[in-house]
Amino acid sequence: MKLQFARLIKNICYAAGCASAVLSLALKSAPQTAQRWLLFGGIALLVLGFLVSVTFYRCPHCHRVLPANRGKMDDCPYCKLPLRDTK
Secondary structure, three states, rough: OHHHHHHHHHHHHHHHHHHHHHHHHHOOOOOOHHHHHHHHHHHHHHHHHHHHHHHHHHOOOOOOOOOOOOOOOOOOOOOOOEEOOOO
């Protein structure tokens, strides 16, 4: 998986998971089963984003997991080589 695509999938999963979890807590008038599905769906999306981050969001040179809390990076913070896909 290309690095930019992995970053996009990771960010979408994190955002959708957080939105789903917050929405489940905000919908007090909805049935409890709907709230649970939203909450568990949000948790599942957060776990999926974490798995994508750990599995695919890696430096193409040194293969270390890139930090998720930084913005768009041009160089790997560990090996200092450019983060362009080599495949």
